[in-house]
Amino acid sequence: MPLHAKIDEARGPAILDLNPVYCRIEHAVPRHRLPAEPMDPAAALALVRDELILDGNARLNLATFVTTWMEPEAEQLMAECFSKNMIDKDEYPQTAELERRCVNILAHLWHAPAALADDDGPDDGASRGSATGCSTTGSSEACMLGGLALLWRWRARHGATAGLPGSGVKPNLVMGANVQVCWEKFCRYWQVEPRMVPMEPGRLHLTGPEAAARCDQNTIGVVAVLGSTMDGSYEPVAEIAAALDALQHDTGLDLPIHVDGASGGFVAPFLAPDLEWDFRVSRVASINTSGHKYGLVYPGVGWIVWRDAAALPDDLVFRVNYLGGDMPTFALNFSRPGSQVAAQYYNFVRLGFEGYRQVQLTCQQVARFIAEQVAGIGPFELLSDGRDLPVVTFKLADQASARYTVFDLSERLRQRGWLVPAYTFPENMQGTAVLRIVVRNGFSQDLAGLLISDLRTQVQVLEAARREPVPLLPGGQRSAFAH
Template sequence: MLHKKAKRTTGNESKQLLNPVYSRIPLDRPIPRNEMPEEEMLPQTAYQIVSDELILDGNARQNLATFVTNWMEPEARQLMADTFDKNMIDKDEYPQTAELERRCVNILANLWHAKDEKETIGCSTIGSSEACMLAGMALKWKWRERQRAAGKSIERPNLVMGINIQICWEKFCRYWDVEPRLVPMEPGRYHLTAEEAVKLCDENTIGVVAIMGSTMDGSYEPIEAISQALDRLQSERGLDIPLHVDAASGGLVAPFIQPDIVWDFRLPRVKSINTSGHKYGLVYPGVGWVVWHNHSDLPQELIFSVNYLGGQTPTFALNFSRPGSQIVAQYYNFVRLGKEGYRRIQQACQDTARYLSGEIARLGPFQLLSDGSDLPVFAFTLKEKTNFTVFDLSQRLRDRGWIVPAYTYPKNLEDLAVMRIVVKDGFSQDMANLLLNDLKRHLNYYAAHPESKHDGGTPGFSHGASHEEKSVNKGK
């Protein structure tokens, strides 16, 4: 009979195994933070060191700043654990994972009313930031094709969008040498409108980006109206400008609870759409998706071929190695929940958002900028000057773990400071009532201490990814 060779236990390991966890070597002395320790340690010890530090993080379930999913079913978590070791780029080694990715793209194309799923093309990405980069590149390459065919200059491309866009679009413009034409906000207008969009368009405009769910207040931009305005612009001036929809959040909300809103491939001018699977797609970060309505909308120069089981498979993502686990989890959600399940979850989120926004409006000092009628997201500000600011209140809410961001709006509305709440799956009406109780407690404190001076808190904002922030105005 063969016997495994017994592992030799060193004296140091023996001491660690015999000692209680908090007296183990090397927990009786500081751990190097910026260089590797000279000696190895037991896995339990390393785990304890890292776990103890993470206690200082906020509680993800109470993070009302982030759009990112922070709860999944045990079965989904198990599937992700089972597939952490699968590299998504190795499609010939993991052909079934690649097949699940293809199915997810088709599911999204159908959900967004593509005429024929066989005519669409798309892929998974590391969140919507990569997806936006790919969509932006396609817009620029297609614009260059049109300009060259017309014998015109390709030197000064521009991209039209609202100033409320996510920072990844500014990154795209800087990385790929495109002029960002940002429509500023005005009192009462917090996102891009059709009238403002067409004002900035010219023959060098590679496209217009419209947002299906602004991160600033959760509102949908009027995509159908923008598309119609671009149609009129073409008929009047001959400018055929495509439309990309950044549906990072709304792409997996509107189809289920607002199906009558026309914003997707039902509009011929919409050439591409991105969404974040790790937001209202209900998957842990990070996974995004980008879909083009037709193969012709994605320039061939951006597509590379890799050998796939004797054939050729197109790849056009920016990233190379990445885990397949999020794709598997996304497919799990699609087949597990179906349209009915997604509708139930998103409607519950919106119901909670509408309830919470209504109760906050009734507290007295707050004015709603949005109420959760679009995304299950709303923003509110102080009606008038008080002895506290939204930044003070945001900080005080952390005494019980609530993470509610406070931030200022961008150009032309810099003096408008707001708080914003994102309601996601797992945030119940019971939890909303707990938050309301804490808001009332802090308001009572300020009422009882009218002489209090506000702390002059620094504007802060939390996103959770992903993806990516430059300033308080650009988080998702």
């Protein structure tokens, strides 16, 4: 049974309580069963809204990379497009066209060799360049598609049955242990061995030598993350490619790289234009990003672009004809709203290169400010300071002797509404617990100042609690540091 479908009858009475001023109804509204009768729409809206006020404030959610604010014009456009199904390309050819333009814009931004340049002439509706790609529900789906393309290409090199049960050969994918869970999912769902390079103190992501050392003839490719979920740092794509070049020189193995640019794909082109991490690196076969992260669109939209048709095996692609053109589609999902794609295109035309640069630069400046302030509070050691992704990660410098943990701090910040997650690092560094602050568009320097002031106060409270009785948290629970 799916996790969320589990009916927990113990969580509140079976009947929902409707405020009598919303409407008079003659029947009870069950909590876990379909009501027998309809109710007034305004009452239904009030009922659901009332329940949702218990959710955290999305703008104060510093755990997520996902967009929590868009301008009213974008929201209006999205509302107008909710009813359009992205997959109905014949029925909504202009939405499909906007998707195609977005792919071209990203291919160009990421220096795909034949991507359409500004001066390539008017759009005549024909297929552009040799780069190809599509929108997805997010980076997770895009990573699945990227991984599948690597797997299919490996199979093409090793015979159609290679890697299938009974073949005696298992394909593997090389990546850092810091990858997002979508890559573990990919490996489990498609029966690929995950070859994870563990983190080490001082090396929080994949490096070239570590990657090359784990590759063999059954490696389908190497994943490099531009913007590690753990600490926001960029993995050195060019260095990883150089190590794979040397490996090819020594062994003949020619291995492709997929760049997981879930966040960095929309940050590096604007803040680090000279950093070579994209299709300028010839070994990079494909790149994904999340339109709903630093692409500045509400969830859920992701993107994947392949360098050229050779990087995307043809038998993975389904083709539909519309307006006399040839529209390749490759997706795990079928139906989804057209609103996010329309909103992505809106952001592209609304902001342009300079608008995106300003938004990301502001995020970076706020992150650098937070990092500086956190370092000044005293007990913390910074693990990332916002110089790559606008993400600040820090731990207690002296974890062993502190009588409180970053989990206590996270819990106490929640009392003021700040959602700052605490978590431990993966394999090899499970003993390291950190707090992570993700700065997104809309998190101003003023808000950052308030956050720092609250962080400082909570540190003082926890430090003082070493000597005094531990204050109670809501619900009468004592914080973990008291034990």
